[in-house]
Amino acid sequence: MNIIIVGAGALGLLYGARLALAGHGVVLLTRSDEQAGALNAQGLLYKEATGAETKVVIPAASVRRFVDAGACRAFGADWAVLAVKQPQVDAGLLADLERLLRGGVPLLALQNGIGHMERLAEALPASPVYAAVTTEGALKPDERTVRHTGTGRLAFGRWDGRNDDGAEAQKMLLDALADAGIEANLSNEIKDQVFLKLLLNAVINPLTAIYQVRNGELSRDPYRLRLMRALHDESEAILRAAGLRSNEDLWERLLGVCAATAGNESSMLRDVRAGRLTEIDWINGGIAGYAKRLGLSSRMNDAVLALVKALRVT
Incomplete structure (x- = not known):
């Protein structure tokens, strides 16, 4: 082929x-x-x-x-x-x-x-x-x-x-x-799988970029953990309203991924450090776009969207 x-x-x-x-x-x-x-x-x-x-x-x-x-x-x-x-x-x-x-x-x-x-x-x-x-x-x-x-x-x-x-x-x-x-x-069910990966990326990528830490370090600090949970819950609610159907415990899934990839640097963290344009507009910005169309609040996604954009070195 x-x-x-x-x-x-x-x-x-x-x-x-x-x-x-x-x-x-x-x-x-x-x-x-x-x-x-x-x-x-x-x-x-x-x-x-x-x-x-x-x-x-x-x-x-x-x-x-x-x-x-x-x-x-x-x-x-x-x-x-x-x-x-x-x-x-x-x-x-x-x-x-x-x-x-x-x-x-x-x-x-x-x-x-x-x-x-x-x-x-x-x-x-x-x-x-x-x-x-x-x-x-x-x-x-x-x-x-x-x-x-x-x-x-x-x-x-x-x-x-x-x-x-x-x-x-x-x-x-x-x-x-x-x-x-x-x-x-x-x-x-590819849309469901895209939404599931989007949910992981919407929490791990911007927060590792903002805090400048590897994946496994996110949940070790209680204040970071609270922020993770708030961002995750808002994003999950928006994606479920947009059509996500998974019956998994998605919060536990997120924590498991952070543990399994503990030593990894997210692509967004690497992009921020290199001064490159990130995918934030298509990850958290994409979720915020769904929220706007559905009449839902996206305060957490709006906040990390603004913070990651502010980190870019031009």
Whole structure:
């Protein structure tokens, strides 16, 4: 199977390396010509959780160069994976994706937060668009290196709920992921899974960024714990009003995730420290948007949204 991976951050590099090592055709599309040049000249260095290192040769190009060259048709893509962060899903990228995926190539979207799926579906009317939730852990120490930090699962499903369409393409992707040792399943409840991950991100990400602590340190201080609970309860109430149906004890689930990832730095904490634009607008801002439409209060989400934005170094 031939797969285009749009975005060469940690997850893009991780999935690219594993799929290529399993024998599938992969091309990596980067934001910059410089990163593409480094990958083409030196290869992708894949560091497994066991410590083993493998050099993987994968062709790379910047998104714009690949699109302008009309290389998608020559490559014969069966699937595309969108592995960029939410702030990069802008009008320019949507236009590039429309040209890239002409012919109805299905797209798997790995973004955190909400709001992007509707924009992708509108921009790509010919392509089936799938939302994905992954619990894989990866870090990108430099432009051509990825370190696998934790094994997880990938769940995906059509955002419009039409999983009965495209069975052949779905099976092709599931088989390719299995070849790469990636546990995956097609979900008929993908919106619920997106909401569940959003709830975790809405508490862990902004609070670790504000307090400058790792995940496991959040609940060790009683004052931070009270703030966690208040933010969690408000967010859960809003998401349940928006359609979340899970019967789990979601507060205990949150505490369990913090304990299981105690040594991890959230992506938002890393973005704040690096002075990068965060995904706060699509995480807590997304929940606040639901609240506004539903006539609910979102004071806690509004507060952390303002605080994280104030932390950004420009």
